[in-house]
Structure formats: C-alpha cells, structure tokens
Amino acid sequence: MPDEAHPLTARGGNDTSAPASAPSGAPAHGNGPRPSAEAASARSERPAAGLTPARSSGSSSRVRARLARLGVQRSTPYNPVLEPLLRIVRGNDPKIDSSGLRQIERAYQVAERWHRGQKRKSGDPYITHPLAVTTILAELGMDPATLMAGLLHDTVEDTEYGLDTLRRDFGDQVA
Secondary structure (H helix, E strand, C coil), X not given: CHHHHHHHHHHCCCCCHHHHHHHHHHHHHCCCHHHHHXXXXXXXXXXXXXXXXXXXXXXXXXXXXXXHHHHXXXXXXXXXXXXXXXXXXXXXXXXXXXXXXXXXXXXXXXXXXXXXCCECCCCCECCHHHHHHHHHHHHCCCCHHHHHHHHHCCHHHHCCCCHHHHHHXXXXXXX
C-alpha cells in the first residue's frame, strides 16, 4: 500500500480510489498509457532523487575514463615522445626485446634530463636535436647502441655529463 500512495502524490493528488480503478478502467477511457507512464516516471525519479544512484553513474563514468587512460598507457608503456622512433625501431627489427627498447628510453631520459632548460637558436627545447638525429639513424637501420649514442651525442659535449659517466652508465659500445 505505501507504494501505491507514492505514485498518487506524483500524479497530482488524485483520490485513493483512482489507483485501484485506473488499471481496469484505463483501456475504456483511452488513458491506459498515461498512468503507467506516470508511474514509470515516478519510479525513475525516485532513484534519481537518491544520492547513491546519481553518484554511482557519475562515478562509473569517471572510472571508465580512468580505465580508458590506463588502457592507453598499457598499450604504449614507453614515453609517448619516443613512440615514432620506437615504431621505426620495431619496424626494422620486429624481434627486438623490450630490454633493448628500455635502454633506448633510458638514454633519452638521461639526455632529456641533462639538456633540460637548454634551448636551440630557434627556441625549441634542445632535446629535439638529439631525437631528430636518432630518428634518422633509426631510419637508416642502425642498432640500439648506435641509437643510444645518437641520443646522448651532445650530452657529453654540451653538459657536465662526461664521457666517463656515459661509459659507466651505458658501456663502451655506446660511449
């Protein structure tokens, strides 16, 4: 009975005999869809008025957006700046293992860190030059050690990151 009283207040205050007679008399009056539509409307308004359903729909959309962002990160676990370069490397050597790609990424991180704040005459960040050089080397089919050397070639010339440190961090082949 309390459920029947709630739609009555939503419909506009009809007397209590109307809900009992409306289902049987609705087809005769041609108003059959209206009471059920109003009742459905009243039922759909009740959950929307509550805090939990509204929060869960907003929360679920936020969760979906967060998962979508995480999905993108999972599909490309490397720095997005390096993705064009790494795509070329993978194209040249489809069997390259992730450790080789990680080494290239590590060389980029070191170069980027040491060139941070430096600008080219054009005003572009300095790291764009070693990255462009390395992309050309990748297009020529060079191996990962050569690509790492390309990323780091100006680091030893233009920063305090010396050749001994480079040799210690990346080995003789890259240095």
